[in-house]
Amino acid sequence: MRISFISAQRERRRGFLARLAALWVVPFFGARGAGAQETIEAIVPSVKDITRGAPLRPGKVQLEMPLLADNGHVVPLKVTVQSAMTAADHVRGITILSERNPRPVIARFQLGPRAGRAEILTRVRLAGSQRVVAVAAMSDGAFWYATAEVTVTESACLDQS
Amino acid sequence: MRGEGLTADSSYVRSLGLFIGVHRRLSAVSFLLLLMFAGGPAPAAEPQRPQPLKSGGEFSSSELRALQADDFGNPGMLWVVRGEKLWGEAAGRNGKSCAACHGDARQSMKGVATHYPKVDPGAARLVNLEGRVNLCRERHQGAEPLQYESEELLGLTAYVAHQSRGMPVNVTIDLQNRKSYERGRDFYYARRGQMNLSCSHCHDRNWGGRLLGETISQGHGNAYPIYRLEWQTAGSLHRRFRSCLFGVRAELLPGGSQELLDLEFYLAWRAGGLPVETPGVRR
Amino acid sequence: MVARVQVPQQVKRGELIEVRIAIQHVMETGFRYDDRGRAIPKNVINTLVARYNDTEIFRAELGSGIAANPFLQFYTVAEASGEIEFSWVDDAGEKGTEHAAISVVG
Numbered sequence: 001m002r003i004s005f006i007s008a009q010r011e012r013r014r015g016f017l018a019r020l021a022a023l024w025v026v027p028f029f030g031a032r033g034a035g036a037q038e039t040i041e042a043i044v045p046s047v048k049d050i051t052r053g054a055p056l057r058p059g060k061v062q063l064e065m066p067l068l069a070d071n072g073h074v075v076p077l078k079v080t081v082q083s084a085m086t087a088a089d090h091v092r093g094i095t096i097l098s099e100r101n102p103r104p105v106i107a108r109f110q111l112g113p114r115a116g117r118a119e120i121l122t123r124v125r126l127a128g129s130q131r132v133v134a135v136a137a138m139s140d141g142a143f144w145y146a147t148a149e150v151t152v153t154e155s156a157c158l159d160q161s
Numbered sequence: 162m163r164g165e166g167l168t169a170d171s172s173y174v175r176s177l178g179l180f181i182g183v184h185r186r187l188s189a190v191s192f193l194l195l196l197m198f199a200g201g202p203a204p205a206a207e208p209q210r211p212q213p214l215k216s217g218g219e220f221s222s223s224e225l226r227a228l229q230a231d232d233f234g235n236p237g238m239l240w241v242v243r244g245e246k247l248w249g250e251a252a253g254r255n256g257k258s259c260a261a262c263h264g265d266a267r268q269s270m271k272g273v274a275t276h277y278p279k280v281d282p283g284a285a286r287l288v289n290l291e292g293r294v295n296l297c298r299e300r301h302q303g304a305e306p307l308q309y310e311s312e313e314l315l316g317l318t319a320y321v322a323h324q325s326r327g328m329p330v331n332v333t334i335d336l337q338n339r340k341s342y343e344r345g346r347d348f349y350y351a352r353r354g355q356m357n358l359s360c361s362h363c364h365d366r367n368w369g370g371r372l373l374g375e376t377i378s379q380g381h382g383n384a385y386p387i388y389r390l391e392w393q394t395a396g397s398l399h400r401r402f403r404s405c406l407f408g409v410r411a412e413l414l415p416g417g418s419q420e421l422l423d424l425e426f427y428l429a430w431r432a433g434g435l436p437v438e439t440p441g442v443r444r
Numbered sequence: 445m446v447a448r449v450q451v452p453q454q455v456k457r458g459e460l461i462e463v464r465i466a467i468q469h470v471m472e473t474g475f476r477y478d479d480r481g482r483a484i485p486k487n488v489i490n491t492l493v494a495r496y497n498d499t500e501i502f503r504a505e506l507g508s509g510i511a512a513n514p515f516l517q518f519y520t521v522a523e524a525s526g527e528i529e530f531s532w533v534d535d536a537g538e539k540g541t542e543h544a545a546i547s548v549v550g
Contacts, residue, residue: 066222068374071444073391073511074390075511102475103507106509106510107507107509107510109505109518110502110503115518115520119519120517121515122510123510123514123515125510155373155444156373157404157407158407159404159407159408160407160413161396161400161401161403161404161406161407236513239468239513240446242446393470393512393513
């Protein structure tokens with residue numbers, strides 16, 4: 001009887017330890033995006049050169065990219081920033097950054113009140129599945145950002161034509 | 162049992178059944194061996210076109226279709242514009258431009274690409290658009306032939322084919338080009354390369370199916386020259402053939418070679434009725 | 445290099461104009477190798493400027509992360525009739541220009 005009681009205890013302890021281990025493992029496989037675990041500076045460290053310590057907040061920026069790219073060589077991108085685009089309140093510039101490309105800064109655009117609308121369309125190269133970040137610098141010195149996550153797959157057939 | 166026909170004699174029937182059964186098994190085994198090692202299934206008396214006929218665009222994503230439809234955003238249009246410029250430029254010893262003989266391409270070249278490849282009477286051989294441009298250069302302009310995948314040849318062929326956009330591909334097989342058609346058809350159905358696959362395996366039997374993340378098209382040439390995202394530039398149909406040949410680890414045949422020209426002709430027959438889409442945009 | 449610019453032909457004063465440019469340029473990343481194993485040097489269009497009747501309205505600093513045969517679309521407000529002129533330069537120092545006329549009524 002004593003032996004079986006101790007075994008039962010051991011069993012319960014093992015079960016408890018297993019559940020405790022699971023608690024540690026699960027968060028690392030949670031959803032991506034700049035959540036509580038990961039700051040935007042962790043995703044694209046180069047953003048610090050743009051903001052130089054000024055606060056960087058999500059919002060005002062819309063970054064539209066396909067969820068699944070046809071080919072990493074050419075991925076369409078559309079960035080729009082909500083702004084009146086007046087002399088007093090406008091977007092000074094937009095920077096596009098990549099999480100995984102060998103060169104993190106994809107492009108820098110300078111706008112101004114003459115733009116009328118802070119919207120740019122272009123096509124980018126993505127070196128594999130990753131997040132892309134668009135940072136808008138406003139005339140009042142504030143910085144806003146948005147991210148987009150794009151899946152880029154390998155071509156079905158290699159091509160050395 | 163002459164004069165009597167087969168009777169239901171049990172021992173005879175049993176031995177006949179055994180014979181058929183063994184023969185059937187042997188047939189199955191030999192058929193498998195044939196598939197593995199021989200030249201693959203022989204084409205039917207008349208090779209089948211895919212039903213229904215679908216252009217490559219129908220297997221593309223909506224983003225790619227939108228990109229192709231946008232006449233300014235379509236990257237292939239950069240080559241059409243290049244071709245338009247070259248059309249009016251003098252070339253060769255004779256200092257003539259294409260326009261000197263052909264005038265405004267928008268009229269003179271309308272519908273032309275739908276009939277290519279065709280036999281050139283002077284050269285007495287099958288030529289595609291690239292071949293025709295080079296024949297013109299040689300005969301009338303006194304100019305050197307342009308190389309496949311050169312900016313100039315891509316520009317001129319894209320410009321000429323673009324004038325037939327929306328019109329159905331329509332090549333005819335006659336006594337003169339029948340041999341080319343047959344060689345092209347045989348090439349299409351022959352296995353090749355380390356992977357031992359024929360064009361038919363993907364583009365007849367598995368169009369609409371998936372290869373990794375991509376959907377297999379029917380393999381038509383009606384949108385060429387295309388802008389291929391993978392190439393990051395425009396390219397000819399022969400370059401696309403070479404891509405496929407590389408894909409199955411087969412020997413790459415040169416652009417303009419007789420084999421690829423014959424294959425292009427077979428494909429043009431096979432795509433009959435599909436509209437020319439040049440410049441297409443593909444993955 | 446072949447370049448194309450698209451603007452609406454005629455607009456009303458104060459209206460938003462969609463401006464598009466497409467340039468044929470390889471935008472060589474510098475990470476590719478030729479068939480002899482030699483690195484192909486980086487050469488991208490690094491700066492592109494748009495001027496509307498000689499006033500700068502848009503500037504782009506592009507990197508190798510911009511796809512080959514770069515395409516850009518942006519906006520400006522219609523003021524006077526005249527010209528929207530683009531000029532750009534690549535890493536090899538080669539310059540390009542392209543322009544489009546714009547007619548503004550009202």
